[in-house]
Amino acid sequence: MLEFSAEHQLIQSEVQKLCDNYEDDYWQAKDREAEYPMEFVQELAEHGWLGTIIPEEYGGGGYDTLEAAIVLEEIAASGAGFSGSMACHGAMFVPRSILNYGTEEMKSTYLPKLASGEKLLQCFALTEPDAGYDSTSISTRAERDGDHYVVNGQKTWCSRFYASDYMVLVARTTPREEVSKKTDGMTLFLVDIDDALEQEAVEARKIEKSIRRAVPSYEVWFEDLEVPAENVIGEVGDGFSQVMDGLNEERVVIAAEAVGLARVAIDRAVQYAKEREVFDRQIGANQAIQHPLADAHARMTSARNLTYQAARAFKEGRDVGEAANIAVYMAREAASKAADQAVQTHGGYGVATEYDVERYYREARLSHIAPISDEMIKNYIGEHVLGLPRSY
Structure with missing residues (x-):
C-alpha cells in the first residue's frame, strides 16, 4: 500500500482542514450557478497552497509535482470534486513555464506575486478551434514590431480566463509553411490580461457547458494585441x-x-x-x-x-x-x-x-x-x- 512521509501526511491534513470549511451545499451552489469558487481559491492562496511549486527563494512552498498532486487529490476527495481541484489546478503547472524557461528578471518579477496569491497565473491558451489536439496546426500569429509583438488569432477552452491575472499564450512567430519541422516556429508569451482588456485587443466569450460548470472556459479572440518583447518565455520559436x-x-x-x-x-x-x-x-x-x-x-x-x-x-x-x-x-x-x-x-x-x-x-x-x-x-x-x- 502507498505510504506517505510525515511531511506529506501533514500536507494532507492541512489541506483537509481547509476544505472542511466548504461543505457540500457550497459546491452544489457553485455548480448550479456556474460560479467560480473564488472564496475557496483565495483561502488556498492565503495559506500558501497556490505557491506549492514555486521555490522558497521566490516566496513559494518549495515543493514539486509530488506535493502538488497531494494537494489536488485532497481537494477533490474532500467533496469538492473537479469543481474545487480544477479551480486551482492551473497554479500547479502553468507557472512551470516561467520556472523552467523564464529569465531571472521575469522570475523575480512574477513568481513572488504568484506565490503570495496577490496575482494568479491559471490560464493556458494553446487549443484552437481548427487545430484541436494537433497543436502544431495552431494559426494564432505573433509578429515582432519593434519592442513588442502583435498577436492576432483565436483560442478556445481557455479555462479560468477571468479568474487569472496572467495567461501563458502559445502563438506562431513563424508560419507553419515556412519551417522545416512543423513543431518549430511556436513561442510562449506571458500576457497581462488586464492590460489586454485595456487595449481592447482581446474578447472572451464563455462556453456554456453542463460539466465542471464552476470552472468556466472561454473562447478568446486576439486582435492586434501588443505584448512586450520581454514577455517572451524561453526561446523564440522553441515553444512547442x-x-x-x-x-x-x-x-x-x-x-x-x-x-x-x-x-x-x-x-x-x-x-x-x-x-x-x-x-x-x-x-x-x-x-x-x-x-x-x-x-x-x-x-x-x-x-x-x-x-x-x-x-x-x-x-x-x-x-x-x-x-x-x-x-x-x-x-x-x-x-x-x-x-x-x-x-x-x-x-x-x-x-x-x-x-x-x-x-x-x-x-x-x-x-x-x-x-x-x-x-x-x-x-x-x-x-x-x-x-x-x-x-x-
Whole structure:
C-alpha cells in the first residue's frame, strides 16, 4: 500500500482542514450557478497552497509535482470534486513555464506575486478551434514590431480566463509553411490580461457547458494585441518543446485529481450503502452492491499507486512520459468506475443533486477528453512504449 512521509501526511491534513470549511451545499451552489469558487481559491492562496511549486527563494512552498498532486487529490476527495481541484489546478503547472524557461528578471518579477496569491497565473491558451489536439496546426500569429509583438488569432477552452491575472499564450512567430519541422516556429508569451482588456485587443466569450460548470472556459479572440518583447518565455520559436515539457506534469496532477474524485465517489457510496435499508437490511450487505464497490476501491488504489510513482519520477528528474500517461489513463478509468457505481448504489437518488454523486459522474466523464483524450494517450503508449508505427 502507498505510504506517505510525515511531511506529506501533514500536507494532507492541512489541506483537509481547509476544505472542511466548504461543505457540500457550497459546491452544489457553485455548480448550479456556474460560479467560480473564488472564496475557496483565495483561502488556498492565503495559506500558501497556490505557491506549492514555486521555490522558497521566490516566496513559494518549495515543493514539486509530488506535493502538488497531494494537494489536488485532497481537494477533490474532500467533496469538492473537479469543481474545487480544477479551480486551482492551473497554479500547479502553468507557472512551470516561467520556472523552467523564464529569465531571472521575469522570475523575480512574477513568481513572488504568484506565490503570495496577490496575482494568479491559471490560464493556458494553446487549443484552437481548427487545430484541436494537433497543436502544431495552431494559426494564432505573433509578429515582432519593434519592442513588442502583435498577436492576432483565436483560442478556445481557455479555462479560468477571468479568474487569472496572467495567461501563458502559445502563438506562431513563424508560419507553419515556412519551417522545416512543423513543431518549430511556436513561442510562449506571458500576457497581462488586464492590460489586454485595456487595449481592447482581446474578447472572451464563455462556453456554456453542463460539466465542471464552476470552472468556466472561454473562447478568446486576439486582435492586434501588443505584448512586450520581454514577455517572451524561453526561446523564440522553441515553444512547442517547452509546452510538451509541461504536459507530463499536468497529466500527473490530473491523475491525482481523478484519484481524489474516485475516493469521494466510493466514500459517498459506502456511506449510503451502510445507511440505506431495503427489505429490512442494509443494502451494503448485498454482494450486488458490495462487490462493485470493492472493485472500484481496488482500481482506485492501483491508480493511486501509479500516480505517485509517476510523481516521484518527475520529482527525481527521471523520464516520466510512460508513467504519466499510464497514470492518467488508469486514474480516469478508476474515477469513472467509482462514480458510475456510486450512482448505481444510490438508485434513483443517484441523479438527485443533493447527493452529489451525479456531479462526480459528470466530472469523471469529462476527464476522458480533457485536456487530452484517451485515444491520444493510447497513441502515445502504442508508439513510444510499444514501438508501433505512428498512427496519426
